[in-house]
Amino acid sequence: xxxxxxxxxxxxxxxxxxxxxxxxxxxxxxxxxxxxxxxxxxxxxxxxxxxxxxxxxxxxxxxxxxxxxxxxxxxxxxxxxxxxxxxxxxxxxxxxxxxxxxxxxxxxxxxxxxxxxxxxxxxxxxxxxxxxxxxxxxxxxxxxxxxxxxxxxxxxxxxxxxxxxxxxxxxxxxxxxxxxxxxxxxxxxxxxxxxxxxxxxxxxxxxxxxxxxxxxxxxxxxxxxxxxxxxxxxxxxxxxxxxxxxxxxxxxxxxxxxxxxxxxxxxxxxxxxxxxxxxxxxxxxxxxxxxxxxxxxxxxxxxxxxxxxxxxxxxxxxxxxxxxxxxxxxxxxxxxxxxxxxxxxxxxxxxxxxxxxxxxx
Numbered sequence: 494x495x496x497x498x499x500x501x502x503x504x505x506x507x508x509x510x511x512x513x514x515x516x517x518x519x520x521x522x523x524x525x526x527x528x529x530x531x532x533x534x535x536x537x538x539x540x541x542x543x544x545x546x547x548x549x550x551x552x553x554x555x556x557x558x559x560x561x562x563x564x565x566x567x568x569x570x571x572x573x574x575x576x577x578x579x580x581x582x583x584x585x586x587x588x589x590x591x592x593x594x595x596x597x598x599x600x601x602x603x604x605x606x607x608x609x610x611x612x613x614x615x616x617x618x619x620x621x622x623x624x625x626x627x628x629x630x631x632x633x634x635x636x637x638x639x640x641x642x643x644x645x646x647x648x649x650x651x652x653x654x655x656x657x658x659x660x661x662x663x664x665x666x667x668x669x670x671x672x673x674x675x676x677x678x679x680x681x682x683x684x685x686x687x688x689x690x691x692x693x694x695x696x697x698x699x700x701x702x703x704x705x706x707x708x709x710x711x712x713x714x715x716x717x718x719x720x721x722x723x724x725x726x727x728x729x730x731x732x733x734x735x736x737x738x739x740x741x742x743x744x745x746x747x748x749x750x751x752x753x754x755x756x757x758x759x760x761x762x763x764x765x766x767x768x769x770x771x772x773x774x775x776x777x778x779x780x781x782x783x784x785x786x787x788x789x790x791x792x793x794x795x796x797x798x799x800x801x802x803x804x805x806x807x808x809x810x811x812x813x814x815x816x817x818x819x820x821x822x823x824x825x826x827x828x829x830x831x832x833x834x835x836x837x838x839x840x841x842x843x844x845x846x847x848x849x850x851x852x853x854x
Contacts, residue, residue, distance in 0.1 A: 517802070517826075519576045521753040523746050523795040525765040525772060526565060526811075528591075528599040529558030530789040533694040538679030540694065542703055554595050554602075557700070561790045562599045565811045566606025569792075577762060581608040581623060584759055590629040590766035591638045600627040600766035627766070636741045636844050638767045640774065644848035647737050654730050655684075663723070670716060677708040689721035722784040725770055729777040736839050737847055739778025742771070744840040747833050750797045754829070776807070778839050781818050785809070802826040 531554050532547035547553065554562075570577055578585060586608075590600045610616065610623040632641040654660060664671075664684055674682040678691055695709060695717075729735040752758035765771070769787040776782045776793070790811030796804045804826050806815035820827050822835055833840070841847045 518799040519573070519796055520799045521750060521758075521761060521763070521797040522573065522576070523749075523763045523765070523797075524569065525742075525767050525775065525793040526562075526599070526603065527767060527769050527772060527787050527789060527791045528554065528593070528595045529561040529565075529602070530555045530700060531558055531595050531697070533697050535690050536694055537691055539677060539706075541706060542698055552593075552595060554598055555701070558595075558789060559598070559602050561811060562602035563606040565790050565792065566603040566608075568606075568811065569603075570607050577607070579611050581610070581614060581625065583626070586625070586762040586764065587760050588625065588627045588764045588766070589638065590627050591768060591771075592629050592632045592635065593639075593768075596638075596766040596768065597627055597629060600764065601625075603764065603766065637745055638742070638765055638771050640738050640741065640771070642844065644737055644844075645850050646848050647734060649850065650731065650733060651728075654727070660727070667716070667720060670713070670720075673708075673713075677706070685720045685724040685727075688717055689724045692717040692721045718786060719784070722786040725773045725786065726777060726782075726784045728770060729774050732838070735774070735778040736841055737844070739774035739776070740836075740839045740841050741844060742775055743778055743836060744842070746795065747829070747836075747840070750795075750803070750829055753797060754801055772807075776818075779805075779818070779836070780821060781805075797829065798826070801829045803829055803832055 532549065532551050534552040536543050548555070588600055588604065590597045604625040604627070605622050608623060608625055609621050614623055615621065616623070629635075630637075632639045634642060636642050667685070667688070671682045671684075671688065674680070674688065674691060680687065680691065682688060682691065692714070695705065695714065699705060729738050746763075749758060749760075749763065753760070769791070772787045772791055772793050773782070773785050776785060788810040792808045792811055794806045794815070796806070798804075802824075805818040805820070807818060808815050817825055819825055820832060820835060823831055827835075
């Protein structure tokens with residue numbers, strides 16, 4: 494009962510504070526964050542660290558990645574201290590993760606920084622932590638975060654566009670780089686997806702302060718980074734692909750926001766432990782970026798206010814100052830219904846129908 498009084502006391506303080514200051518009152522938050530720094534998921538035959546024993550295993554969070562997620566949770570609490578209650582209440586927060594272990598662990602670490610136990614919620618004086626549920630779906634059922642549910646029409650368009658004149662020209666432009674990488678890595682590097690895979694491994698090894706191979710230089714890495722970002726963008730290359738990928742998330746989020754405004758959803762905070770592609774899909778569906786390579790811990794935030802307006806902010810690195818995004822034909826603070834209207838062509842209503850091959854491109 495004591496914790497309940499603490500919670501009600503906080504809510505009363507929050508209401509009075511904003512009545513006095515006249516500030517816009519946050520109604521609901523949606524926070525999408527990339528998992529923390531991880532070990533590589535792949536390597537190449539000539540990688541000098543191919544036999545390195547990564548603590549936790551390949552693709553798992555590094556200790557630095559764990560700390561990133563914990564600190565990110567703390568920083569979000571500090572930033573939204575007047576909105577997120579000090580006392581955890583299960584109806585306040587909904588946490589969804591990708592199926593991958595690094596995302597599920599990132600979600601738990603984020604929550605440990607966001608919701609340290611207070612008062613009667615402290616159950617162990619030597620461990621200031623409390624459990625918070627993290628939900629996830631298998632990758633083949635998830636249309637919101639991983640977006641790997643089979644989609645025949647998407648796959649056909651993806652395959653066709655890989656052979657489009659613009660993509661073939663881009664691949665041809667970097668033919669010498671791919672030959673160079675093939676020679677030195679021992680891998681058969683034929684496209685920008687292969688380049689991204691090698692770039693990711695080299696970048697993670699750099700973060701670990703490993704000595705880089707002698708054939709690697711800064712200019713080459715910069716070009717590889719650009720190709721890696723272009724490869725991520727390719728997964729939402731045309732409007733239909735944006736609709737099927739990021740559009741599904743936006744459609745679900747808008748419905749949730751509408752439910753919050755009409756008081757049928759009391760959840761204050763929606764958290765999504767996700768991947769770099771998740772963030773790229775969403776931002777490209779909003780036509781806010783051309784290319785982007787989100788860093789570990791990159792964070793995209795949608796703020797819904799009680800006056801029904803929304804704001805979008807993004808940090809490419811979790812310590813960065815938030816960048817505010819403007820939606821085309823809308824103010825920085827965009828009314829939700831106008832937001833929905835502007836995105837009407839990008840919001841799917843039925844994933845199965847959208848993926849049916851009889852639908853026109």
